[in-house]
Amino acid sequence: MSKSTRQMKLGAFLMTPGHHVAAWRFPGAEASEVLNLKFYKKLAQTAERGKFDMLFLADGYSVSEKYAEAVAQTVTVRPEPITLLSALAAVTDHVGLAGTVSTTYNEPYHVARKFASLDHLSSGRAAWNVVTSANPDEALNFNKESHLLHSLRYERAEEFLNVVTGLWDSWEDDAFLFDKENAAFADKNKLHTLHHKGEWFSVKGPLNVARPVQGYPVIIQAGSSEPGKELAARTAEVIFTAWQTLEEAQNFYSDVKGRLAKYGRSPEDLKIMPGVFPIIGRTEEEAKEKKALLEQLIPEEAGISLLSQLISFDLSPYPVDGPLPDLPELDQINGGKTRFTLLKDLAERENLTIRQLYERIAGARGHREILGTPEQIADQLEEWFLSGAADGFNIMPPYLPGGLEEFVDLVVPELQKRGLFRTEYTGTTLRDHLELKRPVHPAAFEDAAVLYSVN
Amino acid sequence: MSKSTRQMKLGAFLMTPGHHVAAWRFPGAEASEVLNLKFYKKLAQTAERGKFDMLFLADGYSVSEKYAEAVAQTVTVRPEPITLLSALAAVTDHVGLAGTVSTTYNEPYHVARKFASLDHLSSGRAAWNVVTSANPDEALNFNKESHLLHSLRYERAEEFLNVVTGLWDSWEDDAFLFDKENAAFADKNKLHTLHHKGEWFSVKGPLNVARPVQGYPVIIQAGSSEPGKELAARTAEVIFTAWQTLEEAQNFYSDVKGRLAKYGRSPEDLKIMPGVFPIIGRTEEEAKEKKALLEQLIPEEAGISLLSQLISFDLSPYPVDGPLPDLPELDQINGGKTRFTLLKDLAERENLTIRQLYERIAGARGHREILGTPEQIADQLEEWFLSGAADGFNIMPPYLPGGLEEFVDLVVPELQKRGLFRTEYTGTTLRDHLELKRPVHPAAFEDAAVLYSVN
Known part of the structure; x- marks a missing residue:
């Protein structure tokens, strides 16, 4: 094969001390360092040495106490992503800094401001993974009795995102003059007030941070449900998604890329990066031994708890070596719908017991698991990358x-x-790494007003 | 005088590119660097070289557009404090990191979590300056038509603080075992769920961050009104306050320190640190020249705007070289009440015009201005420190x-x-620097339940 000119994008999805639910028990895992900045600094610098496009942090707003033993057996505490990414901005130079922040329990002014600030402090390396909150435990920490219905969460998310991007456009890129002589710090004609009044939010603006270095921080989304795909096609620049098989991933890839044109976007404007859980050995045998050891280290209740949370259904009353019980219909699941379907189908297709299913997902959690030597790992990444299933991977x-x-x-x-992958960083911002356009400020268009969400 | 054993505490209150409203026009001021991390890194490392107890950052959630020229003539954009302090945590080793976050437009779960995370990432150097939001422009960025009444803001603040400290106590200090062999990451009996249901908040907990390194990050408050003083006496560990005269400062100092006993606290448990705006010259003449230059650099509309915002009353319709107009009664001011009274009294006492008053406050903004040679500056700090007016200063x-x-x-x-001041840091946490006790986890007390805000 001749050398590819298209290169894959790579995210380092840091779930400490590892994605596998038993990672903290693995030999060499630094379980006691999960709140220590030195540990994260080392990880970030390793990712940067590997020329990764970005670090990626998930997030959540609760500790589930439903499964008491699971609280004891798994890692339930970690740094908050905005604080951690900001700290890492100061000790890295190139790698992007992607953080998850939910649209369900936050205010758009705060979110716009924190990501704008992070983008400035990192000289253009911020990305926001836009999610909705589907965990009932989280609602109870934010004055709610239960969490929002799936469809309402997406309505809110869409308006939230409009407000945030509108706030990022408060100042034009060249609004600041710093003209000491003429007492002109800013050109007041380049300040735009949002005056947003919508269904969910009333936010006047303007933002008290200059337009981000990248115009907008990179927008990442993870939802793969129907409203999730549509929102992504309109607004996302990276999709972080979970697929087990090449065919599923190809279908998703062509489905989402096909939706872009109606929003005036090109296929290159959205990078699709499935999650990949790699178990690497110097030999295939060594990789298999690692996998076996990880499975053996899973505390039973932690496994059941993880699986129950992923499918939004409590499996603890059922025999762990029996099959999955009859599960509710999809429309009764008010959690992550795509994950529910994926895991239910997997269990049926391969006739797995509860234990077998949690062992399968205790690492990748529904994402693709790949195993083998470095060459075998590269082969598996290359296959998806070259066959219309992925623009890169979240590792x-x-x-x-x-x-x-x-x-x-x-x-x-x-x-x-x-x-298939860069040998040096060639740009300075995360948009440069991901080959994404910098959003032009709406004032550059003739009829700028239409681009604001003025209701 | 023999050497004092009591030493003053010093905060470096970083308002970039300086506290004076015309600072950005001053020779050498780095006006274009206000969003650049390298600039803040240099400032933080300078403060650390000076053995400061902490950096201190103010905050606000709006750009006031009421005075269009003022938008053009003043610095309205800065980094968001949590992101900036987190970044600085990674490039400093000793100095405390104090950030302002309002209780009026935030959720306690997020605030508890971000400060807990910052405290871990900085190895115990975080402080939270607890404020209420009094600026009508801010309300409009958070789905509100107007901001909360002064008394309600304090009610909300008090409950907010209870929830945050309760969440910080979610895990006991020794809750984490990291015992790989026995699959015991945490001792589930050392996890406490808050179950808070109050007037303003319903927050179940627990927090998904371990108890902060300092137990609680240091609690700072700035309010000097009656409810502000009472809240501070019950909960604050540092008060940042504004006084012009020694007598006022002494009265405040003895008033607040006198309120501590009824909450079972000692005078040392609360450090009173007035703001001080120092203009330093190698000679007194040089200091005076700097002051004159700063005044000369104030754009007129920026001066009027600043003053109007500080007293929550629009002065722009009035002649700038005339006296202050008749102002509303104090009980009609729904902004910073102490500041209003202080400035009104100052103008009356010294018979100042609007211009003279804004020149007086364009730097210190109601705080104490001191001027002179290094010896004269030290004399003025020493006087207050040794005469019962201050435990230190926010510079x-x-x-x-x-x-x-x-x-x-x-x-x-x-x-x-x-x-009067340390020559080396002798401890590692901000509590060490400030000589403040580390809060004991409530589980250590016999009747622990009473310490939780269970309603």
Whole structure:
């Protein structure tokens, strides 16, 4: 094969001390360091050494106490993403900084401001993973009795995003003059007030932070449901998604890319990056041994709890070595719908017991698991990348720091050798790395007013 | 005088590019760097070189457009404090990191979590300046038509603080075991759920961050009104306050310290740190020249705007070289009440015009201005410190980076020579620097339940 000119994008999805639910028990996993900045600094610098496009942090607003033993057996505490990414901005130079912040329990003014600030402090490396909150435990921490219905969460998310991007456009890029002589700090004609009044939010603006270095921080989305896909097609620049098979991933890829044109967007304007959980060995045998060890380390109740949370259905009353019970219909699930379907189908297709299913998902959590030597790992990434299933991958190391170091030291060089991945950063911002356009300020268009969400 | 054993506490209140409204026009002020992390890193490292107890950041959630020329003539954009302090945590080792976050437009779960995270990432250097929002422009950015009445803001603030400290106590200090062998990450009996249901908030908990390194991040308050003083006496560990005269400061000091006993607290449990705006010259003449230059650089509309905002009353319709108009009664002011009274009294006492008054406050903004040689500056700090008016000071450099560098290089050595300030950090956390006790987890008390806000 000749060298590819198209190169894959890579995110380092840092779930500490690893994505596998038993990661903290794995030899070498630094379980006691999950709140220590030095640990994250080392991870970030490893990712940067590996020329990753970005670090990626998930988030949640609760500790589930439903399964008491699971509280004892799993890692339930971690740094908050905005604080952690801001700290890492100061000790890295190139790698993007992507953080998850929910639209369900936040205010758009705060979110716009924090990401704008992070984008400035990092010289243009911020990304916002826009999610809705589907966990009933979270509602109880925000003055609610229950969480919003799926469809309402998406309505709110869409308006939230409009407000945030509108606030990022408060100042034109060249609004600041710094003209000491003429007492002109800013050109007041380049300040725009949003005056948003919608169904969910009333936000006047303007924002008290200059337009972000990247215009907008990169917008990432994870939802793969119907409203999720539509919102992504209109507004997302990266989709982080979960697929087990090449065919599913190809279908999703062509489905979402096909929706872009109606919003005046090109296929390159949206990068699709499925999650991948790689178990790397110097030999295939070593990789299999690691996998077996990880499975063996899963505390039973932690496994049941994780699976119950992923499918939004409590499996603890059922025999762990029996099959899944009859599950509710999809329309009665007010959690992550795509994940529910994916796991239910997997259990049926392969006739798995509860234990077998949680062992399967205790690492990748519904994402694609790949296993083998560095060459085999690279083969599996290359296959999806070259066959219309992915523009890149969000890499989910099973255990940290080892899983990331192995990927950087063993797999990245193999991808580089094949011309599939950069050998040096060529730009300075995350948009540069991802080959995404910088959003033009609406004032540059003739009829700028239509681009604001003035209701 | 023999060397004092009691030493003053110093905060570096960083308003960039300086506290004076014309700071950005001052020679050497780095006006274009107000969103650049390198600039703040230099400031933070300068403060740390000067052995400051902490950096201090104010905050606000709006750009006032009422005075169009003022938007053009003043600095209206700055980084958001939580992101900036987190970034600075990664490039400093000792200095405390104090950020302002309002209780009026935030959720306690988010605030508890971000400060807990910052406290871990900084190894115990976080402080929260607890404020209420009194600016009508801010309400419009958070789905409100107008801001809360003064008394309601304090009710909400008090409950907010209860929830936040309750969430910080979610995990006992020794809740985490990291016991790989026995699959025991945490001791589930050391997890406490808040179950708060109050007038303003319903927050179940627990928090998904371990108990902060400092137990609680240091609690700072700024309000000096009657409810502000009472809340501070019950809960604050530092008060940042504004007084012009020694007598006022002494009265406030003894008033607040006298309120502590009824909450079972000692005078040392609360440090009173008035703001001080120092204009430093190698000679007194040079200091006076700097002051004159700063006044000369104030754009007129920016001065009127600043003053109007500080007293919550629009002065723009009145002749700038005439006296203050008749102002409303104090009970009709729904803004900062203490500031209103202070400035009104100052104008009356000294018979000042609007211009003279804004020139007087364009730097210190109601705080104490001191001027002179390093020795004269030290004399003025020492006087208040030794006469029952202050436990330390929040230093407000007129222009940056110069104003902070002069304080560190010229005034700090003078204070050290007099035994009034540390020559080295002797502890590692901000509580160590401030000589504040680490809050004991309520579970250590016999009747722990009473310490939780269970309604």
